[in-house]
Amino acid sequence: MLGDLKDPGAYQAPLEISGRDPGLLVDLLRTMMLSRMVEEHLADQRREGTIGGPVHLGIGQEAIAAGVSQFLRSSDRVFGAHRSHYHALALGTDFKALFAEILGKETGLSKGMGGSMHLWDEPRGFYGSVPIVGGTVPLAVGAALAAKLQASDAISVSYLGDGACEEGVVHESLNLARVLDAPTVFVVENNLFSSHMHISLRQPSDSTARFAVAHEIPFEVVDGNDVLAVADAAGRLIEQARSGGGPGFLEAVTYRWLGHVDWRADIDVGVARSESDLKQWRLRDPIARLRAALEAVGQWSPEEDKELERELSESIEEAWSQAMDDPWPSDEALLKYVYSSEGGA
Amino acid sequence: MPHMKEYDYGSAIRAGFDYLLSEYPEVFVMGQGLWSPWYVGNSMTDLDKIYGTDRVIDTPVSELACTGAGVGASLAGMRPVVVHPRIDFMLYALDAIVNQAAKWSHMFGGQAHPRVTVRGIINRGGEQGAQHSQALHSWFAHIPGLRVVMPATVADARDLLIASVLCDDPVVFIDDRWLYDLKGELPAPKELDLRAQGPVVVREGVDITLVASGYSTQLALEASEVLLEEGISCEVLDLRVIAPLDPAKVIRSVSKTGRLVAIDGGWRTCGLSSEILAQVVEHVPPNSMKANCVRVTLPDAPAPTSRVLEGLYYSSIEDVVAAARSCARNG
Numbered sequence: 001m002l003g004d005l006k007d008p009g010a011y012q013a014p015l016e017i018s019g020r021d022p023g024l025l026v027d028l029l030r031t032m033m034l035s036r037m038v039e040e041h042l043a044d045q046r047r048e049g050t051i052g053g054p055v056h057l058g059i060g061q062e063a064i065a066a067g068v069s070q071f072l073r074s075s076d077r078v079f080g081a082h083r084s085h086y087h088a089l090a091l092g093t094d095f096k097a098l099f100a101e102i103l104g105k106e107t108g109l110s111k112g113m114g115g116s117m118h119l120w121d122e123p124r125g126f127y128g129s130v131p132i133v134g135g136t137v138p139l140a141v142g143a144a145l146a147a148k149l150q151a152s153d154a155i156s157v158s159y160l161g162d163g164a165c166e167e168g169v170v171h172e173s174l175n176l177a178r179v180l181d182a183p184t185v186f187v188v189e190n191n192l193f194s195s196h197m198h199i200s201l202r203q204p205s206d207s208t209a210r211f212a213v214a215h216e217i218p219f220e221v222v223d224g225n226d227v228l229a230v231a232d233a234a235g236r237l238i239e240q241a242r243s244g245g246g247p248g249f250l251e252a253v254t255y256r257w258l259g260h261v262d263w264r265a266d267i268d269v270g271v272a273r274s275e276s277d278l279k280q281w282r283l284r285d286p287i288a289r290l291r292a293a294l295e296a297v298g299q300w301s302p303e304e305d306k307e308l309e310r311e312l313s314e315s316i317e318e319a320w321s322q323a324m325d326d327p328w329p330s331d332e333a334l335l336k337y338v339y340s341s342e343g344g345a
Numbered sequence: 346m347p348h349m350k351e352y353d354y355g356s357a358i359r360a361g362f363d364y365l366l367s368e369y370p371e372v373f374v375m376g377q378g379l380w381s382p383w384y385v386g387n388s389m390t391d392l393d394k395i396y397g398t399d400r401v402i403d404t405p406v407s408e409l410a411c412t413g414a415g416v417g418a419s420l421a422g423m424r425p426v427v428v429h430p431r432i433d434f435m436l437y438a439l440d441a442i443v444n445q446a447a448k449w450s451h452m453f454g455g456q457a458h459p460r461v462t463v464r465g466i467i468n469r470g471g472e473q474g475a476q477h478s479q480a481l482h483s484w485f486a487h488i489p490g491l492r493v494v495m496p497a498t499v500a501d502a503r504d505l506l507i508a509s510v511l512c513d514d515p516v517v518f519i520d521d522r523w524l525y526d527l528k529g530e531l532p533a534p535k536e537l538d539l540r541a542q543g544p545v546v547v548r549e550g551v552d553i554t555l556v557a558s559g560y561s562t563q564l565a566l567e568a569s570e571v572l573l574e575e576g577i578s579c580e581v582l583d584l585r586v587i588a589p590l591d592p593a594k595v596i597r598s599v600s601k602t603g604r605l606v607a608i609d610g611g612w613r614t615c616g617l618s619s620e621i622l623a624q625v626v627e628h629v630p631p632n633s634m635k636a637n638c639v640r641v642t643l644p645d646a647p648a649p650t651s652r653v654l655e656g657l658y659y660s661s662i663e664d665v666v667a668a669a670r671s672c673a674r675n676g
């Protein structure tokens with residue numbers, strides 16, 4: 001059971017950062033802030049109707065991808081799901097290309113063919129995100145198996161949610177990864193919800209790490225809103241996978257600030273999602289906790305923060321307006337990509 | 346008729362569930378989103394509150410287990426309805442539907458009857474893309490042992506649901522979110538025998554036959570209005586039950602008009618439209634055909650997301666009109 005890890009009132013204090021490299025911490029802060037601001041922008045644009053399709057935003061969950069990605073290389077293979085903008089952004093994906101994709105433009109990450117829920121950025125090791133829950137989990141195992149067969153030290157990462165753990169394929173994948181020793185790190189972002197349903201309505205226990213136990217996969221359970229706790233645990237599991245120690249399982253406990261999809265907070269829609277919980281979880285903000293810690297030791301200041309925010313906001317605005325001006329896919333795109341040979345069959 | 350109420354398609358489905366749950370204690374419903382307005386539109390509103398969360402069950406994200414459980418419960422005396430808010434998600438449940446439900450009657454010498462209804466909702470458009478847009482009815486129609494039902498009208502949305510659940514065979518019931526706002530009147534609920542249900546002529550005409558099902562039927566009906574103004578009289582058939590398919594009315598109509606346009610929201614290759622054409626080729630004497638048959642379907646490609654491509658991808662009333670016009674002029 002998760003105990004106080006799922007208590008919204010716990011873990012609100014500034015992070016413990018003594019002995020850590022301040023440069024690295026500022027990088028993490030930057031990654032999370034970029035992610036947050038990009039997604040806030042997307043929320044606004046979706047509300048305005050500029051974005052025509054659904055966007056599943058990870059605001060409040062930024063620490064997980066930021067922490068995990070610290071240890072990833074572009075030769076690794078990362079797989080996401082429906083809520084994956086920040087998984088790609090944490091790998092350094094160009095947010096202009098993300099914007100273009102979400103707008104359905106030819107210059108997008110998936111050439112405008114996928115939109116928010118289908119992202120691809122192989123040069124950065126992002127091997128695809130899709131909205132069929134659990135759909136990419138066995139693919140991540142396969143990509144890890146390939147690395148093993150290729151005698152490469154690449155690993156794969158499978159981001160999945162607590163809801164995804166209810167799909168049979170996830171359990172098959174855990175078992176398969178274990179028996180094949182495929183270097184996969186399963187990262188379960190346990191935000192306690194699967195769309196409107198709280199985990200207590202869907203599973204007999206609130207901790208998904210029990211599935212790692214069942215498959216004898218080494219696991220760690222952390223506060224997913226503590227980027228350092230995530231990074232430390234992910235670092236150990238990734239190193240183990242990279243050095244031939246087989247799969248690992250990281251359960252990171254978090255909460256999404258927005259509703260399941262789009263910009264609304266949806267406090268009234270979720271079964272067991274409340275205004276007061278949300279308020280507390282917003283105080284358990286992964287960004288504010290790192291920022292406060294850095295400020296307390298003089299490694300960061302409100303002025304620097306303002307400056308970073310201004311800089312990010314400017315580049316986001318600029319990227320957005322470029323993406324808005326970018327061309328649409330041509331009509332031929334409809335058939336052109338169906339098979340590998342351009343022009344169709 | 347006393348107090349005929351105006352319904353829409355979504356609330357008509359809800360009326361079907363309401364009827365079944367109140368009349369038949371062996372009916373229960375399970376699926377994702379049944380306690381939420383998000384997934385299933387207005388088609389399940391408050392049923393959990395009226396009939397209890399034991400009989401209207403919102404489930405974990407476990408399509409295969411839920412569908413298999415529906416099959417099992419049906420063998421043990423219940424009449425379950427398993428709801429998949431998108432037919433795309435239902436693909437995880439294929440074993441339960443195709444290997445189990447569809448096979449048990451035949452495989453066990455007619456002794457086992459999985460009387461389960463699997464409801465899959467077609468939910469497309471809105472830049473949702475390849476995995477949130479599919480219309481896979483033709484696939485299921487390919488499987489002997491399954492009855493595949495596609496209501497196109499408000500009354501059928503309710504009455505074919507009731508007939509599906511009361512039928513002793515496994516039924517794949519496919520409704521379409523694009524129809525949910527369709528308005529119509531609902532007389533008192535009817536208990537139809539699904540085995541006796543099939544295609545109906547929803548509009549009589551003499552020049553050309555339009556065959557469709559589900560949402561495509563509405564496209565055909567609207568196109569037929571436009572065509573009438575151009576002096577082309579269309580006979581429109583709504584298939585309603587696409588498997589097992591009774592082709593008699595299609596054959597009769599095409600024998601009369603000599604022209605066929607088959608309209609389907611699925612893909613072209615090996616799709617429902619292919620089956621309609623095959624029936625016509627097999628059964629309508631060549632000398633009564635006046636023109637080549639025409640199909641209006643999706644192009645053979647996954648659904649795009651970009652709004653400019655979505656506009657091209659889905660068939661419109663204009664596409665049906667153009668197809669019928671060219672068919673009427675040919676020959």
Ligand SMILES: Cc1ncc(C[n+]2csc(CCOP(=O)(O)OP(=O)(O)O)c2C)c(N)n1
Pocket residue numbers: 082083131132133160161162163164165191193194195260377406408433434437
């Ligand atoms: C196979 C399948 N079933 C159901 C859905 C509908 N759905 C989309 S996201 C989601 C919730 C998944 O919850 P979780 O895995 O915890 O991810 P989160 O949304 O919390 O990030 C569901 C049920 C789907 N997309 N695919």
Ligand SMILES: [Mg+2]
Pocket residue numbers: 161162163189190191192193194195
């Ligand atoms: Mg979740």
